[in-house]
Ligand SMILES: NC(=O)C1=CN([C@@H]2O[C@H](COP(=O)(O)OP(=O)(O)OC[C@H]3O[C@@H](n4cnc5c(N)ncnc54)[C@H](O)[C@@H]3O)[C@@H](O)[C@H]2O)C=CC1
């Protein structure tokens with residue numbers, strides 16, 4: 319159905335780029351509960367059509383109790399359809415959110431620039447933009463991409479005065495869900511969405527979003543989540559892969575892997591506590607880590623190690639979930655051996671067949687052509703005699719010849 323043929327029911331509108339797991343299962347659901355008509359923008363026609371035909375979908379909260387929450391009313395557009403995008407810009411829009419993946423994010427600059435131009439031309443007021451990706455400063459990266467699209471000085475001034483770009487931390491495990499209703503989504507009960515309060519503009523309509531927590535200490539939240547939940551998840555995925563486990567549940571239920579993940583989280587935790595003191599106390603952080611390990615053990619979630627380990631090159635970027643906490647430990651001369659083992663395991667991740675991952679294949683090719691030492695030096699920026707680099711190379715060789723390290 320073309321967007322022009324739709325009628326939005328006069329509610330405040332939220333535009334969510336990405337109608338995937340986190341878009342439908344978390345952000346879209348929170349925004350809908352807050353009273354928005356949620357419009358999804360995606361590139362997959364089948365999803366867009368289904369959202370428009372059904373106008374709703376179910377979120378299954380996977381806690382063993384058959385809890386279902388219906389999200390409605392919703393509609394959808396194709397994110398590259400500039401006419402539809404401009405039509406949404408003229409609605410009572412107050413927030414744009416994204417959950418498309420860090421690698422795709424810059425592609426949203428074009429449609430969002432179109433929205434900003436349209437609103438400027440129509441004399442419309444402020445809106446907020448929040449990129450909900452597993453990436454530090456995702457919203458800043460999106461803003462920079464949008465600014466490249468808006469070359470006109472007036473447009474840039476309008477952006478400065480009228481667009482709130484808020485970074486956020488987004489935490490809910492939403493793996494692919496199998497159901498005979500393809501729009502349905504399965505989520506863990508836990509969720510935490512924390513947004514930088516300094517950057518939010520007052521919008522019209524101005525909607526209180528319960529479930530979106532605004533804070534003036536966002537950096538601490540972002541790093542705590544990325545360097546704990548995501549660090550632990552990634553290490554569980556990479557060790558699980560090496561030990562032929564197919565899911566995170568199988569992996570974390572292996573005592574040896576559980577022990578390694580827990581040690582890694584205590585290493586990153588020590589750095590987080592020191593860096594963000596007094597925001598986290600040791601006791602609070604212990605509780606946070608314990609809760610995360612329990613979340614990985616949710617037997618109602620079927621989360622493949624191939625999904626959680628996906629795109630290892632992205633996960634091995636400096637500042638991301640593996641090298642980020644290691645750098646924090648290095649700066650403070652704190653223990654980091656288990657985190658370094660996690661990096662070595664990531665370098666051996668190479669799912670095959672239907673689960674093949676382009677970035678994992680690239681890593682294997684690079685190691686074959688250049689040698690592991692050179693690849694680690696490139697990824698980390700460390701010299702070849704750096705003692706952490708040497709440790710990663712040793713662990714890599716050990717894991718390669720003895721993949722059942724987790725049991726040693
Ligand atoms: N699934 C999860 O549990 C969590 C995911 N995240 C983050 O959320 C983001 C999305 O992850 P998932 O929802 O799991 O991925 P997904 O693959 O389920 O969803 C991504 C969606 O983006 C759409 N998309 C691709 N290109 C697009 C474009 N140009 N315009 C609009 N839509 C486009 C895809 O068609 C897909 O529907 C990632 O950054 C991820 O790290 C964060 C926390 C939890």
Ligand SMILES: O=P(O)(O)OC[C@H]1O[C@](O)(CO)[C@@H](O)[C@@H]1O
Pocket residue numbers: 452488489490491492547548549551552625626627628629
């Ligand atoms: O979505 P990414 O960054 O590839 O990483 C997978 C991660 O995302 C999550 O789905 C949600 O934070 C985690 O389950 C996992 O750590």
